Amino acid sequence: MSAESGFVMRAVEVHKRFGRLHVLRGVSLDVKPRETVCIIGASGSGKTTFLRCINHLEKIDGGLIEVNGHPIGYRRRGEKLVEDRERSISRQRTEIGFVFQRFNLFPHKTALQNVIEAPVHVRGVAKNQAVADAEKLLTRVGLGDKKDAYPGKLSGGQQQRVAIARSLAMKPALMLFDEPTSALDPEVTGEVLDVMEELAHEGTTMIVVTHEMGFAKRAADRVVMMDEGVIIEEGPPEHFFESPTHERTKAFLSKIL
Numbered sequence: 001m002s003a004e005s006g007f008v009m010r011a012v013e014v015h016k017r018f019g020r021l022h023v024l025r026g027v028s029l030d031v032k033p034r035e036t037v038c039i040i041g042a043s044g045s046g047k048t049t050f051l052r053c054i055n056h057l058e059k060i061d062g063g064l065i066e067v068n069g070h071p072i073g074y075r076r077r078g079e080k081l082v083e084d085r086e087r088s089i090s091r092q093r094t095e096i097g098f099v100f101q102r103f104n105l106f107p108h109k110t111a112l113q114n115v116i117e118a119p120v121h122v123r124g125v126a127k128n129q130a131v132a133d134a135e136k137l138l139t140r141v142g143l144g145d146k147k148d149a150y151p152g153k154l155s156g157g158q159q160q161r162v163a164i165a166r167s168l169a170m171k172p173a174l175m176l177f178d179e180p181t182s183a184l185d186p187e188v189t190g191e192v193l194d195v196m197e198e199l200a201h202e203g204t205t206m207i208v209v210t211h212e213m214g215f216a217k218r219a220a221d222r223v224v225m226m227d228e229g230v231i232i233e234e235g236p237p238e239h240f241f242e243s244p245t246h247e248r249t250k251a252f253l254s255k256i257l
Helices: 047-054 086-093 111-121 127-140 156-168 186-202 213-219 237-242 247-256
Strands: 009-018 021-031 036-040 062-067 074-077 080-083 096-099 174-178 206-209 222-227 230-235
Touching (some): 009 047, 021 047, 047 174, 047 206, 096 156, 111 127, 111 156, 127 156, 186 206, 186 213, 213 237, 230 237
Parallel strands (some): 036 206, 096 174
Antiparallel strands (some): 009 021
């Protein structure tokens, strides 16, 4: 964490364009240690693009994103920011866990093998230590008895919980979740949200893009509303859901609550 800022993640006036489409129009957001921030908004409002920029899966066209006080994807050269080397970017990404809509597990590896892959091959953790850590993480997400199962033998909810354990195995400073339940059947959505809620209560620093308003109410320290590439409103869930101030937020919530 940056000693100067006191924030795990800091975004300042972030812009992103895809050709003529101006997707992010000056997004600024700070996330403190142990804070869970939920980002909501209509499809196309820029939520997923913003998450992908935090992890430098998309390059920003203006502004600054820092994780643990370091610019993501860039390094300072005097007063300027220049794009960093791929090796440095890969090292920075180890500080950031990312759970996608789709599980992206290796189909030919067991749940345990999926979880130990990055700690062993990226962080250089000894295999026996990585296995011990992975077994604890799989137990933590309720899958201790599924460590030898292949993804094809697991339900969607179980696969997503393996994906969460895999991200946690890297001991990241920040966890990003991009609508992690949107590809799941309704009956297994709850088991993933329960794990995420527990992580939030344990103090994992998280940014969650979600349409699950119940989860946002229970788990978020702050809820952020994005619309047309800007943050239009943010606040603690009790204020955000009970007395939103922006007309666009009121209209959005009235449709989904």
